Amino acid sequence: MKDHSNLDTATAVIHAGQHPDPTFGGVSMPIYQSSTFVFKDAAQGAARFAGREDGYIYTRIGNPTTKAFEDNIAYLEHGYGGLATATGMAALSTLLMALLDKDAHIIGTDAVYGPSRMLVEVFFAKFGVEYDYVDTSDLDAIKACIRPNTRVLFVETPANPTMSISDIRACAELAHEHGITFMVDNTFASPILQNPLDLGADIVYHSVTKFINGHSDICGGVIVPKTKELFDQIKKSLVYNGGTMDPHQSWLALRGVKSLALRVDKSQENAIKLAKYLEEHSKIAWVNYPGLPSHPQYELAKQQMRGPGSLLCFGLKGGFAAGEILINSMNLAALAVSLGGLESLIQHPASMTHAGVPREKREQAGITDDLVRISVGCESYEDQRADLEQALNKVD
Numbered sequence: 001m002k003d004h005s006n007l008d009t010a011t012a013v014i015h016a017g018q019h020p021d022p023t024f025g026g027v028s029m030p031i032y033q034s035s036t037f038v039f040k041d042a043a044q045g046a047a048r049f050a051g052r053e054d055g056y057i058y059t060r061i062g063n064p065t066t067k068a069f070e071d072n073i074a075y076l077e078h079g080y081g082g083l084a085t086a087t088g089m090a091a092l093s094t095l096l097m098a099l100l101d102k103d104a105h106i107i108g109t110d111a112v113y114g115p116s117r118m119l120v121e122v123f124f125a126k127f128g129v130e131y132d133y134v135d136t137s138d139l140d141a142i143k144a145c146i147r148p149n150t151r152v153l154f155v156e157t158p159a160n161p162t163m164s165i166s167d168i169r170a171c172a173e174l175a176h177e178h179g180i181t182f183m184v185d186n187t188f189a190s191p192i193l194q195n196p197l198d199l200g201a202d203i204v205y206h207s208v209t210k211f212i213n214g215h216s217d218i219c220g221g222v223i224v225p226k227t228k229e230l231f232d233q234i235k236k237s238l239v240y241n242g243g244t245m246d247p248h249q250s251w252l253a254l255r256g257v258k259s260l261a262l263r264v265d266k267s268q269e270n271a272i273k274l275a276k277y278l279e280e281h282s283k284i285a286w287v288n289y290p291g292l293p294s295h296p297q298y299e300l301a302k303q304q305m306r307g308p309g310s311l312l313c314f315g316l317k318g319g320f321a322a323g324e325i326l327i328n329s330m331n332l333a334a335l336a337v338s339l340g341g342l343e344s345l346i347q348h349p350a351s352m353t354h355a356g357v358p359r360e361k362r363e364q365a366g367i368t369d370d371l372v373r374i375s376v377g378c379e380s381y382e383d384q385r386a387d388l389e390q391a392l393n394k395v396d
Ligand SMILES: Cc1ncc(COP(=O)(O)O)c(C=O)c1O
Pocket: 087, 088, 089, 090, 113, 116, 156, 160, 185, 187, 188, 206, 207, 208, 209, 219, 220, 221, 338
């Protein structure tokens, strides 16, 4: 195996965790599309199950293609190891099953991806789990909810869809003072722009469906804990609940991640220009983008992120009625949920991704009816701006 230590991020996305196929020398990691692996004899089978010998057993427990992807992301996130999951939601449910006990309490960001919140409020609550979803950009709001049974602090930053930013370092210190495990959903930033483990988080996870894969052709998730102890605990939860990533999916994710640095750079460059264009437009009421000085946590974003990313949200002066005309009139940006792909996507969270969150909770979290979210893609900026301009021209 080649030495892949100390690679720059732009190199690591292409090489980390990947080694030429030992059988035929293929440069691209092969897809080990096999559900199970042969033991040479009974003693070897027993040794692998007992953990005395490395090697593969069964794809739900581990697979070479999936392992290459897991190693790649663990390298990018500076963690102990990676655990790839079927979807981002499978990553979250795996984590919650591993970390919460009956009657435990969890604190989360109020503006998280809707189903991430509803998973706790609808399902984990059935087993006695208690929760508080608060504005985690406000440390005092977190402090006020800490209880003796608080086990997990769960922050999404930047948050979906408001782009609100929480202070990862301060959250980690607060959580650790109280013996609480601190995890970060890093989907919006990707490992190119933010490494929560370096800022004190215990666990980072992603919806791979988004930037990491980047081609809007698979769903997936990945978890990277900081320590072996957490890794072993979460791996057990994943192997037992079975939400693992499939080998073909892992191969597509590996192929996608190779261009992650290039895609993040290009889409961010476009987003910075589009955010300024929108902020100056007479029909736009407000824009929330961490790269604009008007963003409430602009300075914090500069400290903990290597760039503001390519997601932004805004409201039109004409409210949702005007927003509806706008999103229906876009030619290039597709009216679709999801984000982080090569193509620009536009959507209305209150009636789409966050429709499952009751209106009162949604509004408290800043997910207002006029909020429109854009995931800026890698098309040419001129075409993106022209698309928005022709759509804005249709708004009264
Ligand atoms: C920030 C964030 N986390 C998690 C998820 C869930 O990921 P998946 O759709 O891959 O299950 C999403 C999906 O949109 C998301 O935006």
